Amino acid sequence: DQQVKQNSPSLSVQEGRISILNCDYTNSMFDYFLWYKKYPAEGPTFLISISSIKDKNEDGRFTVFLNKSAKHLSLHIVPSQPGDSAVYFCAARGNNAGNMLTFGGGTRLMVKP
Amino acid sequence: DAGITQSPRHKVTETGTPVTLRCHQTENHRYMYWYRQDPGHGLRLIHYSYGVKDTDKGEVSDGYSVSRSKTEDFLLTLESATSSQTSVYFCAISESRPWGDQPQHFGDGTRLSIL
Numbered sequence: 001d002q003q004v005k006q007n008s009p010s011l012s013v014q015e016g017r018i019s020i021l022n023c024d025y026t027n028s029m030f031d032y033f034l035w036y037k038k039y040p041a042e043g044p045t046f047l048i049s050i051s052s053i054k055d056k057n058e059d060g061r062f063t064v065f066l067n068k069s070a071k072h073l074s075l076h077i078v079p080s081q082p083g084d085s086a087v088y089f090c091a092a093r094g095n096n097a098g099n100m101l102t103f104g105g106g107t108r109l110m111v112k113p
Numbered sequence: 114d115a116g117i118t119q120s121p122r123h124k125v126t127e128t129g130t131p132v133t134l135r136c137h138q139t140e141n142h143r144y145m146y147w148y149r150q151d152p153g154h155g156l157r158l159i160h161y162s163y164g165v166k167d168t169d170k171g172e173v174s175d176g177y178s179v180s181r182s183k184t185e186d187f188l189l190t191l192e193s194a195t196s197s198q199t200s201v202y203f204c205a206i207s208e209s210r211p212w213g214d215q216p217q218h219f220g221d222g223t224r225l226s227i228l
Contacts, residue, residue: 004155034216041221042221043219046216046217089156098169103148103155103156103157105155106155
């Protein structure tokens with residue numbers, strides 16, 4: 001059973017508009033949530049994270065929102081740029097000594113010029 | 114970028130042959146991880162290491178073994194490759210503190226095809 005789910009496999013957005021990527025989780029013991037971006041033929045790159053004690057974290061054009069009661073997080077990209085076109089993975093970390101992450105299946109974002 | 118090198122970057126081999134993938138880091142990070150990426154599954158943890166000679170299983174460890182004889186190197190071995198192990202394999206590293214976020218940093222992957 002997947003503990004972290006990204007229900008939208010793909011998303012298409014016009015340049016300059018907002019992109020909203022969603023992620024749901026089931027394990028209430030997760031204490032950190034992270035977003036990674038992945039371009040073809042490259043490894044995932046860390047984008048932004050949020051602690052479970054916060055509900056919002058912002059870094060430039062990227063903002064992550066966490067709704068613990070709904071076990072839902074989202075990544076907002078404003079304004080979207082063509083260079084943002086990539087696969088985005090959300091990941092969650094439980095309270096484990098190995099700093100292990102559980103990943104969602106990914107959402108492919110396409111930003112059209 | 115984190116100093117992580119995966120080798121080889123591409124490999125094609127036959128069912129039943131042994132395969133070893135190498136991950137080399139220059140960051141002196143304690144933790145190292147092997148993942149596989151398959152469509153619809155995101156990244157799934159195969160094995161990880163929390164120090165030299167210290168390893169543990171992840172979510173999809175069957176058919177894989179690992180070794181870490183030096184801090185900088187983490188090897189993933191498929192003793193007898195099967196077609197179901199065709200995938201893209203990623204190595205990751207992280208520091209670890211008892212609290213605070215410590216993102217994992219990834220290598221560029223190894224594309225493995227087993228015919």
